[in-house]
Amino acid sequence: MRTLLSTLSFTVGAMEPQITSAANLCWSSSISHIPTSTIHINTIRSPSLSSLTVRLSKRSPEPASLGLQREPKKQLSRVLRTDAAIKAILQKANSNKYQNLWPKAVLEALSEAIGENRWESALKIFGLLRKQRWYQPRCQMYTKLLMMLGKCRQPEQASLLLEIMLIDGLKPTIDVYTALVSAYAQSGWLDEAFSTVNEMKSVADCKPDVYTYSILINSCMKLHSFDLIEKILSEMSYLGIECSIVTYNIIINGYGKAELFETMEKSLEDMIESGDRLPDIFTFNSVIGAYGNSGQIEKMERWYDEFQLMGVRPDIKTYHILIRSFGKAGLYRKMKSVLKFMKKRFFSPTVMTYNIIIEMFGKAGDIENMDEYFKTMKYEGMKPNAVTYSSLVSAYSKAGLITRVDSVLRQVENSDVILDTTFFNCIISAYGRAGDVEKMTELFLVMESRKCPPDKITFATMIQAYTAQGMTEAARGLEKKMVTSKENTGILEVFGFTPGYT
Numbered sequence: 001m002r003t004l005l006s007t008l009s010f011t012v013g014a015m016e017p018q019i020t021s022a023a024n025l026c027w028s029s030s031i032s033h034i035p036t037s038t039i040h041i042n043t044i045r046s047p048s049l050s051s052l053t054v055r056l057s058k059r060s061p062e063p064a065s066l067g068l069q070r071e072p073k074k075q076l077s078r079v080l081r082t083d084a085a086i087k088a089i090l091q092k093a094n095s096n097k098y099q100n101l102w103p104k105a106v107l108e109a110l111s112e113a114i115g116e117n118r119w120e121s122a123l124k125i126f127g128l129l130r131k132q133r134w135y136q137p138r139c140q141m142y143t144k145l146l147m148m149l150g151k152c153r154q155p156e157q158a159s160l161l162l163e164i165m166l167i168d169g170l171k172p173t174i175d176v177y178t179a180l181v182s183a184y185a186q187s188g189w190l191d192e193a194f195s196t197v198n199e200m201k202s203v204a205d206c207k208p209d210v211y212t213y214s215i216l217i218n219s220c221m222k223l224h225s226f227d228l229i230e231k232i233l234s235e236m237s238y239l240g241i242e243c244s245i246v247t248y249n250i251i252i253n254g255y256g257k258a259e260l261f262e263t264m265e266k267s268l269e270d271m272i273e274s275g276d277r278l279p280d281i282f283t284f285n286s287v288i289g290a291y292g293n294s295g296q297i298e299k300m301e302r303w304y305d306e307f308q309l310m311g312v313r314p315d316i317k318t319y320h321i322l323i324r325s326f327g328k329a330g331l332y333r334k335m336k337s338v339l340k341f342m343k344k345r346f347f348s349p350t351v352m353t354y355n356i357i358i359e360m361f362g363k364a365g366d367i368e369n370m371d372e373y374f375k376t377m378k379y380e381g382m383k384p385n386a387v388t389y390s391s392l393v394s395a396y397s398k399a400g401l402i403t404r405v406d407s408v409l410r411q412v413e414n415s416d417v418i419l420d421t422t423f424f425n426c427i428i429s430a431y432g433r434a435g436d437v438e439k440m441t442e443l444f445l446v447m448e449s450r451k452c453p454p455d456k457i458t459f460a461t462m463i464q465a466y467t468a469q470g471m472t473e474a475a476r477g478l479e480k481k482m483v484t485s486k487e488n489t490g491i492l493e494v495f496g497f498t499p500g501y502t
Contacts, residue, residue: 103134114144119152123161130168137168143179150183155192158183174206181212185219190228193219210236214247221254226263229254243274249282256290261299264290284312285321292325300325316347320356327360332369335360349380355387362395370395384415386423393423397430405430421452428458432465437474440465 106129113122126145129135142165149158158180165172172180177200184193193216200208213236220228229251236243243251248271255264268287271277284307291300304322308314319342326335335357342349354377361370374392377384389408396404409427412419424447431440444462447454459482466475 101128101132103132106132114148117148117152119148119154119157122148123157137165137170139165139170139173139176142170143173143175146176146179146183150179150186153187155184155187155189159192172203172206174200174209174212177203177206178208178212178215181208182215182219185216188219188223190219190223190225208239208241210241210244210247213241214244214250217247218250218254221250221258224258226255226258226260243271243277245271245277245280245282248274248277249280249286252283253286253290256286257293259290259294261290261294261296279307279310279312281312281315281318283307284314285317288318288325289321292321293328295325295329297325297329297331316342316350316353319347320352323353324356324360327356327364330364332361332364332366349382351377351382351385351388354382355385355391358388359391362391365395365399367395367399367401383417385417386420389417389419390423390426393426393430397426397433402430402434402436405434419450419452421447421455421458424452425455425457425461429461432461432468435465435469437465437469437471441474 106125110122110125110129113119113125122145126141142161145161146158149155149161162172162176162180165176177196181193181196184190184196197208197212197216200206200212213232216232217229220226220232233243248267251267252264252271255261255267264287268279268283271279271283287303287307288300291297291303300322304314304318319338322338323335326332326338339349339353339357342353354373357373358370358377361367361373370392374384374388377388389412392408393405396402396408405427424443428440428443428447431437431443440462444454444458447458459478463475463478466472466478
């Protein structure tokens with residue numbers, strides 16, 4: 001589907017497609033905020049060690065019966081203002097009458113849509129932007145849109161957006177090309193990503209740099225295409241492009257998560273031998289996290305000491321890795337000792353610290369200790385979040401303590417905690433296991449009304465519960481809902497259904 005071409009409106013001739021309607025699709029994620037008070041959006045290059053998407057951004061400047069998910073007033077107000085701004089602009093997007101709108105209003109609506117990864121809304125607003133008399137095409141805006149499409153896994157739309165850019169008379173910059181590479185690579189289109197890199201080599205002032213190759217490496221790691229890593233590194237060496245600290249960290253983290261420990265340690269040696277790109281806290285956490293997650297506690301502890309000898313000091317994430325690793329290994333005494341050591345080193349436990357401890361005791365079926373740390377968490381003034389309540393519900397459900405699940409639900413109803421799909425999956429599963437399909441169905445309806453989209457886990461859990469209770473019609477009805485739900489396109493294959501199933 002050429003959604004992008006049908007969404008955007010052009011002004012360069014009859015050869016261009018016209019607007020058709022498109023449904024809103026909301027994606028939740030974080031992205032750098034676009035300046036909106038001016039059409040000009042500055043770009044800078046940054047060697048930041050944050051995520052690749054953020055670095056690239058720096059380069060290119062409901063039923064109330066259950067009372068669930070009540071948002072804090074300030075956040076709710078902001079959400080309502082954002083939605084209202086986007087809706088107001090979208091109402092004008094399908095008309096040719098609005099060609100001289102206030103720049104700030106259009107740009108702010110576009111910024112918000114991009115920031116929330118609402119890619120269809122963003123493209124419609126961008127089409128409206130292109131109609132404005134004051135509009136001047138800017139590569140920076142295309143870069144932002146391409147980044148968003150990459151995060152939303154919309155490589156076809158990214159490819160079409162490049163065509164629009166060429167129609168606007170712009171020549172792609174290195175930032176545009178790199179954003180396009182990212183969009184392809186994040187979506188698994190590695191052939192197109194490599195092809196774009198090869199194209200960059202033939203364009204003056206657009207030669208691929210360490211950022212471009214780092215994005216390629218990161219995507220290859222996530223897709224477990226390890227055979228391509230050495231090819232990329234060889235090409236970088238041939239072109240005289242040296243790995244940055246970020247590149248090394250991507251490689252080490254990727255091999256560590258894949259449990260290719262020998263290759264991970266070899267990459268760490270290469271990093272140290274490079275001389276001026278020494279290991280940092282990201283390297284530290286990647287290495288001990290890899291060994292800890294695989295249950296190799298002795299190696300995790302040894303590397304914990306090694307990094308400190310190299311002058312790299314642990315941070316709060318390091319301690320969280322240790323707590324989780326000891327918890328998974330059943331070493332609860334060591335897990336508690338890390339918490340005490342943190343306090344001695346003036347690292348105050350956070351909500352995440354207690355969430356990890358609660359999760360570990362919950363998975364072990366140690367309800368007493370789990371409840372104790374939950375009480376301690378609240379006593380210390382920390383506010384439980386959706387993750388906390390999900391762990392409690394999961395543990396109580398497995399222990400057959402459905403009355404305590406009821407208690408958690410009441411706590412949630414009387415709080416302003418922001419819930420998510422994971423929490424609803426946990427509590428729907430709990431009531432499904434207990435055979436309370438009425439409560440399960442009620443929560444499913446609340447889930448949809450609160451913009452927590454059901455996923456394949458939600459549907460699988462409910463279908464299993466309905467089937468176990470002999471409610472075959474309800475199960476079939478849910479299967480049909482999966483067919484018609486755009487949000488869940490593609491999950492039918494998981495259950496072996498075909499679109500023509502009745």
